[in-house]
Amino acid sequence: MEYPKGLDPYNSRQHLLHHAYSPLISIQSSISADTLAQAIASTQDISILQLFKPYGNNSKYSISNQVFKITNTQLITKNYPSFPIRFEPPLPELISIKSGTTRESSSTNASTQSVSEGSGGIVSLNQLFSIGTLELLLKHKANEASDKGTGTGTSDLYLGFFDKVITSNHIVPFETFNHPITQIFVVDYAQDSLEYLREQIVHFRNFNFPKFFQINDLLMHSFVFYDPNTVSQQEIIAFEQELYTMLNMNATLFPIQAFTQEVETISISLEENSTIEEDLQRISLKSQSTNIKIPLSVDQILRTKLNEFIKKYLIPHMEQKIRYWDDQILQPKKSIANKFFSASRRLFNNEINSNIGFNSHENYYHKSSPEQAIRKLADWSLILKDFKYAYSTYDLIKKDFTNDKAWVYVASSQEMCIVSLLLAQTQQSNSNLRPDKNTLRKVRHDIVEPYMDNLSYTFKSRLNLKSYSSRAHLVVIELLLCMCNAFNISWWWTDLIEKYILKCIAEFDIQLPIGKPAVTRAILYERLGFTVGSSIYLNLENTFLLDKFFDRVKTITDKEDDDDQEAGTFINEHKIKAPINATIVGLSRFRKSAMWYLLSIKEWSLLQNKHQIETLLTNVELVYDPKQKDEWYTRKDLLLGYILNQVGKHPDA
Amino acid sequence: MASYYFTIIGTLDRPLYELEFASFKNPTAQGVPGKSQFSASVKEILPFIANSSLDVVEDAQWNSNQFHLGKIDAFFGLQVNGYITQGNIKFLLCYETPTNANLALHAKQDDTTLKQFFNEVNDLYVKCLLNPFYSVNDAITSPDFDLRVKLIVRKYL
Numbered sequence A: 001m002e003y004p005k006g007l008d009p010y011n012s013r014q015h016l017l018h019h020a021y022s023p024l025i026s027i028q029s030s031i032s033a034d035t036l037a038q039a040i041a042s043t044q045d046i047s048i049l050q051l052f053k054p055y056g057n058n059s060k061y062s063i064s065n066q067v068f069k070i071t072n073t074q075l076i077t078k079n080y081p082s083f084p085i086r087f088e089p090p091l092p093e094l095i096s097i098k099s100g101t102t103r104e105s106s107s108t109n110a111s112t113q114s115v116s117e118g119s120g121g122i123v124s125l126n127q128l129f130s131i132g133t134l135e136l137l138l139k140h141k142a143n144e145a146s147d148k149g150t151g152t153g154t155s156d157l158y159l160g161f162f163d164k165v166i167t168s169n170h171i172v173p174f175e176t177f178n179h180p181i182t183q184i185f186v187v188d189y190a191q192d193s194l195e196y197l198r199e200q201i202v203h204f205r206n207f208n209f210p211k212f213f214q215i216n217d218l219l220m221h222s223f224v225f226y227d228p229n230t231v232s233q234q235e236i237i238a239f240e241q242e243l244y245t246m247l248n249m250n251a252t253l254f255p256i257q258a259f260t261q262e263v264e265t266i267s268i269s270l271e272e273n274s275t276i277e278e279d280l281q282r283i284s285l286k287s288q289s290t291n292i293k294i295p296l297s298v299d300q301i302l303r304t305k306l307n308e309f310i311k312k313y314l315i316p317h318m319e320q321k322i323r324y325w326d327d328q329i330l331q332p333k334k335s336i337a338n339k340f341f342s343a344s345r346r347l348f349n350n351e352i353n354s355n356i357g358f359n360s361h362e363n364y365y366h367k368s369s370p371e372q373a374i375r376k377l378a379d380w381s382l383i384l385k386d387f388k389y390a391y392s393t394y395d396l397i398k399k400d401f402t403n404d405k406a407w408v409y410v411a412s413s414q415e416m417c418i419v420s421l422l423l424a425q426t427q428q429s430n431s432n433l434r435p436d437k438n439t440l441r442k443v444r445h446d447i448v449e450p451y452m453d454n455l456s457y458t459f460k461s462r463l464n465l466k467s468y469s470s471r472a473h474l475v476v477i478e479l480l481l482c483m484c485n486a487f488n489i490s491w492w493w494t495d496l497i498e499k500y501i502l503k504c505i506a507e508f509d510i511q512l513p514i515g516k517p518a519v520t521r522a523i524l525y526e527r528l529g530f531t532v533g534s535s536i537y538l539n540l541e542n543t544f545l546l547d548k549f550f551d552r553v554k555t556i557t558d559k560e561d562d563d564d565q566e567a568g569t570f571i572n573e574h575k576i577k578a579p580i581n582a583t584i585v586g587l588s589r590f591r592k593s594a595m596w597y598l599l600s601i602k603e604w605s606l607l608q609n610k611h612q613i614e615t616l617l618t619n620v621e622l623v624y625d626p627k628q629k630d631e632w633y634t635r636k637d638l639l640l641g642y643i644l645n646q647v648g649k650h651p652d653a
Numbered sequence B: 001m002a003s004y005y006f007t008i009i010g011t012l013d014r015p016l017y018e019l020e021f022a023s024f025k026n027p028t029a030q031g032v033p034g035k036s037q038f039s040a041s042v043k044e045i046l047p048f049i050a051n052s053s054l055d056v057v058e059d060a061q062w063n064s065n066q067f068h069l070g071k072i073d074a075f076f077g078l079q080v081n082g083y084i085t086q087g088n089i090k091f092l093l094c095y096e097t098p099t100n101a102n103l104a105l106h107a108k109q110d111d112t113t114l115k116q117f118f119n120e121v122n123d124l125y126v127k128c129l130l131n132p133f134y135s136v137n138d139a140i141t142s143p144d145f146d147l148r149v150k151l152i153v154r155k156y157l
Helices: A009-019 A031-041 A048-055 A091-108 A131-148 A154-166 A194-205 A233-247 A276-284 A296-334 A336-348 A370-383 A387-403 A407-425 A437-462 A466-487 A490-511 A519-533 A544-558 A590-606 A610-620 A639-646 B046-052 B054-060 B100-130 B143-156
Strands: A024-029 A068-071 A077-080 A086-088 A113-116 A123-125 A182-188 A219-226 A250-255 A265-269 A291-295 B003-009 B015-022 B068-075 B078-084 B090-096
Touching: A009 A154, A009 A466, A024 A031, A024 A048, A031 A048, A031 A182, A031 A291, A048 A086, A048 A265, A048 A291, A048 A296, A068 A296, A131 A154, A131 A276, A131 A490, A131 A519, A131 A610, A154 A466, A154 A519, A182 A194, A182 A296, A194 A233, A219 A233, A219 A296, A233 A250, A250 A296, A265 A296, A291 A296, A296 A336, A296 A370, A296 A387, A370 A387, A370 A407, A387 A407, A407 A437, A407 A466, A437 A466, A437 A490, A466 A490, A466 A519, A490 A519, A519 A590, A519 A610, A590 A610, A590 A639, A590 B046, A590 B054, A610 A639, B003 B046, B003 B100, B003 B143, B015 B046, B015 B143, B046 B054, B046 B068, B046 B078, B046 B090, B054 B068, B054 B078, B054 B090, B068 B100, B078 B100, B090 B100, B100 B143
Parallel strands: A024 A086, A024 A182, A182 A219, A219 A250
Antiparallel strands: A068 A077, A113 A123, A265 A291, B003 B015, B003 B090, B068 B078, B078 B090
16 A cells, blocks of 8 residues: 555656756757748747757657766766756847846846846846746646646646756856756758858857856757758768868758658657746747647657767767866865965965956856866766766865855855765665665764755845745755655654755745745645655564554455454453554654645645545545544544535535 | 643544633733634644644653653644553643743743643543543543543643
């Protein structure tokens, strides 16, 4: 028996790696390439970017025998079944969208902080997401699910919420996950010339990038679409070579026939990796469908070619950069000589080059400073799933940030320290090695607790960036849950997780209208119920006791008449029955979990969402079985009785 | 004037006796002395809060050789104190955290008075058990029991 039902934390861990810690690829397409995309999908309102976006998730849209080989700095190669990437618009566009919204909001909201107002684009620190809009989106999703009556369970809703919290394309100086790794120019061979491409590149390079963004790390690449029927193989290979010699740029070739009358199509969801704003826009423009139909042959080509691009260009580029930074910046920094000289350097440094070092006025490190490069190295190695190396790098660079009083960098690297550490601990490969008590004590008391306190202070009080703190909490909650699951060590973490979830709820409550029910609150209460309910304080060898408990519950609820003994047998009616949970007294928290579920149900009942109430009632059944008559909990003055009446399931009705 | 919710829970997790009341000490202008001031939203979940803290009581009972388990749980500003009898009957008292003004006063009286309160209620409960017409896990409906609990409440809380 599975209890409670909820989202598997490993699933959310997977989503975290796919949507937050995956390479960001920016795409710029020519007009004719966009026209081609519209012809492929046979719809007017689609661009190349939208066409590619879903295919970035190559665990969902995979090819057969898909394997990605990644070699780390210790030259150990590991295979991974998927390596998702995120397609986003080019950097200038991303920055201009964000600065546009900032300028708008800064007139009304004084809390927004301008960070970099160089001669280039303005990049400012503003909230990751607005809880108000998230609430709006979730309400829509919940209503949609309840209209359908089936499908989206509450766990999907939580996953949706989690996805939206972690998905962002904000460019900030202090973390480089959203700094593009590759810039791709998509051209149509039939329409666009080499000259056009050159112009595009020059135009792109001339953009005044923010001072913390290192354009030299950007891999320039091009996708060339051509029609295999009209263009010969030699011709296109010659073009590819010419591209390389003239512009020093590699290309991936897509042999696509746009105008085929193919019957077989495949439906692709456009909702992949979209942010809250994009989703809300889609909802407000009701006409747009969330799916597009793509001919099967084109679908296959897109999948295989993207796979080729990742394997041949993207991963080697990242590996090469990481090795270079490791060799040139990190190792010299770790060396013993550097430790001797670093103190003297700090004393006698006369700030000759003002570009190097922390710009405390605008809150960023210059792109050429070693600190910014090391932070990028850590981020990239996390993307390449080398969590241990990433952890040691974050830990190292954190000290430098603290020395420079670069608080936002400190907070961000503290967050990543915890995340990379927990990711490393919860990797499937080492799941049989349970960490010992001392390690756990160190992780909890020296890393997770102090860092979380510290970073939430920095984000909330120093910078007024509450959403960053909330995101950090939610991510850490999921990873801690993963850890509880993997090693069966709930007693280490449940109280901490409970504390963090309650903190998040309190944080969101401030920003939501007072006294009104909220979907976010309901979802978080539900997650709390799941957390508490799944914490069983039993050793692995004693888990059979839990099964015994479930068996008992089942037999008692199945047949009430347990006195079907032979007639004439003496039955002592006053004999006290053993409690149901006799085998696991004090080792489970089912009643506590039911309490949190009830609070969640109450929220849903105020939101009048019957579907969610009914789904959640299954999680309460174990403790408060609504089918039992004359029980105290179905009394009409109590919450459960009131709710059962509302959904028409009251046993006395 | 703090509000309290007191309940006796039987071995099968069913409440046998419930009482909502407020302190008779430091009466304020608003409200009748002794009448609980829980809001409606709290009132409807009080028995569930008490029931959910049984998990913690059952865990805490192995760590202590006392019947009085002290403060065992907290829930959104509601504190829960527990007491377990020899016969595995639990007494639970949920009360609102006092405001800053009478915090010091509360801290002082808290543990010892609550302990005495629980002990006296236990005496009463044992007397109730001695009644040949009462068997374990039945609801306690005796008006005399109710009255006497209220007297103890008035004495200690």
